[in-house]
Amino acid sequence: MAENNVMDKLSSLAKRRGFIFQSSEIYGGLNACWDYGPMGVELKRNIKEFWWRSMTLLRDDIEGLDAAILMHPKVWETSGHVAHFTDPMVDCKKCKGRFRADEAVSGRCPKCGGELTEARQFNLMFKTFMGPVEEEAAIVYLRPETAQGIYVNFLNVLVPSRQKVPFGIAQIGKAFRNEISPGNFIFRMREFEQMEMQFFVHPKEDEKWFELWRQERMKWYHQLGIRKEKLRFHQHGPEELAHYAKAAYDIQYEFPFGWQELEGIHNRTDFDLSRHSQATGKELSYFDEPTKERFIPYIIETSAGCDRTLLTVLIDGYYEEEVKGETRSVLRLAPPIAPFKAAIFPLVNRDGMPEVATKIYDALRKKFKIFYDDKSAVGRRYRRMDEVGTPFCLTVDSQTLQDETVTIRERDTMQQTRHKISELAGILQKKVEI
Numbered sequence: 001m002a003e004n005n006v007m008d009k010l011s012s013l014a015k016r017r018g019f020i021f022q023s024s025e026i027y028g029g030l031n032a033c034w035d036y037g038p039m040g041v042e043l044k045r046n047i048k049e050f051w052w053r054s055m056t057l058l059r060d061d062i063e064g065l066d067a068a069i070l071m072h073p074k075v076w077e078t079s080g081h082v083a084h085f086t087d088p089m090v091d092c093k094k095c096k097g098r099f100r101a102d103e104a105v106s107g108r109c110p111k112c113g114g115e116l117t118e119a120r121q122f123n124l125m126f127k128t129f130m131g132p133v134e135e136e137a138a139i140v141y142l143r144p145e146t147a148q149g150i151y152v153n154f155l156n157v158l159v160p161s162r163q164k165v166p167f168g169i170a171q172i173g174k175a176f177r178n179e180i181s182p183g184n185f186i187f188r189m190r191e192f193e194q195m196e197m198q199f200f201v202h203p204k205e206d207e208k209w210f211e212l213w214r215q216e217r218m219k220w221y222h223q224l225g226i227r228k229e230k231l232r233f234h235q236h237g238p239e240e241l242a243h244y245a246k247a248a249y250d251i252q253y254e255f256p257f258g259w260q261e262l263e264g265i266h267n268r269t270d271f272d273l274s275r276h277s278q279a280t281g282k283e284l285s286y287f288d289e290p291t292k293e294r295f296i297p298y299i300i301e302t303s304a305g306c307d308r309t310l311l312t313v314l315i316d317g318y319y320e321e322e323v324k325g326e327t328r329s330v331l332r333l334a335p336p337i338a339p340f341k342a343a344i345f346p347l348v349n350r351d352g353m354p355e356v357a358t359k360i361y362d363a364l365r366k367k368f369k370i371f372y373d374d375k376s377a378v379g380r381r382y383r384r385m386d387e388v389g390t391p392f393c394l395t396v397d398s399q400t401l402q403d404e405t406v407t408i409r410e411r412d413t414m415q416q417t418r419h420k421i422s423e424l425a426g427i428l429q430k431k432v433e434i
């Protein structure tokens, strides 16, 4: 399949099958904002759950947080976002196109080759007003990252949770960036969701923890079922490093439009806590009881994009295959994140099959997201489930009525095997377990 074709095919499948729609589509759409439909919202929830589980459920040293999107405007001055969260922007004098300066590598307009203006700094933060008066003093920002909500809550989380450094705080939430050149479907959006974990460590242990989190995060993408050969690290050179960072790696995926960042892992030193402490006069250092040492923790940040991960699993899992002279489109999503875990079909709508199928459906739906389908030929029902990534289809047929078994058809191999109805919940549980 031609590489540029994949994005077109995926965005059309995403719309047709209810994964992703353009925001406000009937009004002509709002650029770089997207809505998740019935399949998309399940997939997204499952990805977030997969992350949350790995960060909080399976670890004793990480606590969860859900901070407000709107924060005190001084937070963004202290963090450096008001002054530095900018991209250089250029305008084309001929076609009036607007680009990030780094997209116009030749120094001419990437669209029409026209002459460009001098680069101007453009701040990516969205502003709004708090309270009824639209005046300067009432300006607040829509957060451009979730991390600051974690830093300002460092002590609030530390004290009641009785954690000791090293420990981390995890948060999933919306972030907003007025990107100059959004695009590539949901790759670069203006409203998106981040999954961030900030790990607080002793300054002398920063390199050890940085290395550990770098490896852990790569493992997470492997567990998500993404092909290993499509993932790599990209180390930031001195010219790429953010002003606050001592070291940084991106985890990149090979998208149809090239290798691009999926997640950033940064050693942010004591920059954040020191700055917030200076700005507020609040003591944000940590006292280590056993060593009687007081220090400002270093922060190891792992910052992932939920929407970008979702796009990646769609791209990575999308296959077209020739089966009996027909093209089968299939989404090979890992079972733990698939929107439906299984579908249940009565082979035909008579002879007591719908009754048995409904009974199985009612029993399984308490534990798993299951789809019941009794319309059209069974082959078409399989195809529809393949396209939304349902890993298993259970079919009730005439044999079921005699021996209480059903067929389980696996999405990837299309192999069918027979199993006792009483064993289905256990089999599914094992297959979809994280």
Ligand code: ATP
Pocket: 145, 177, 179, 186, 187, 188, 189, 190, 192, 193, 194, 261, 262, 263, 264, 303, 304, 305, 306, 307, 308, 309
């Ligand atoms: P870029 O250089 O591509 O603008 P960044 O380095 O600014 O990205 P970070 O600030 O490190 O990105 O954000 C962490 C993660 O959040 C990214 O790896 C990505 O997965 C996600 N992310 C950032 N910006 C966007 C966006 N506009 N749309 C969707 N996801 C995004």
